[in-house]
Amino acid sequence: MLSQVKGYGSDLFKIVGFRTGICRYKEDSWEDIIYELSRIKDGEWLEAGEEELTLIADAESADVFIKKFGLLWNTDKKSLPAPLG
Template sequence: MNKPDFTFGDLVSVAGYPDIIFQVDGFREERHYYPHEQWDEMVYELIECSRGDWLEADEGDLTLVADAAQADEYLRANPPKAAKLNYEEDLAMYYFGEFGFGGSKKEKEAPKPSARELSAQEAERRKKARKERAEAVDNLLDRRKWYADSEAEDKVERIAEIDEELRRVSETR
């Protein structure tokens, strides 16, 4: 099991809930298995400090405000603002706002891509670059063959230009 970044009683802020302080009530590790991949993630159960509303959040969405040992002192010095988490509005935004059917006036924050998503994007970019390079080489080889078979007066010069271009394309990685 991975060591959690936060523990019981820590005060945290959650992405998407500005100026609201939560306290870690519990956490769990979830394991996901699929045919070609698997991963673990830590999910935290949180209690909102001013009203006691409950929320679950992924580890990547949390920022430490004060550790458990300093929590009481922090809360005395910075009393939490009374805030009501509007789950109905969040759900409406999730289900309807993104698709233009109404929803909340709040701007939805674009989620940061995970390491897995970034890796997949990089792999896709490399695959596309390899495909484009292979197509360029095929095109240049076809042109070279055409000039080699032709009776054009400048065929030697054209073949030399194509060979130079082939060297440049094949050196690019």
């Protein structure tokens, strides 16, 4: 999947994995999902919660999206397309 992350402007990130954590207390419980991301333009590693992500392209169309706009993992482009929707 391809996403933007709150606080990183128009940078695009590929979701490369995720992990879950389960917290349980006597009166409460919840599950956290942390996404592991790699920035398209330079491969920088980032972890983010679901509330910080904006989906740009699902897994099936992410590679097509990257190729369509000429975005490669080691690109030197300074500006990326604006978010969709």
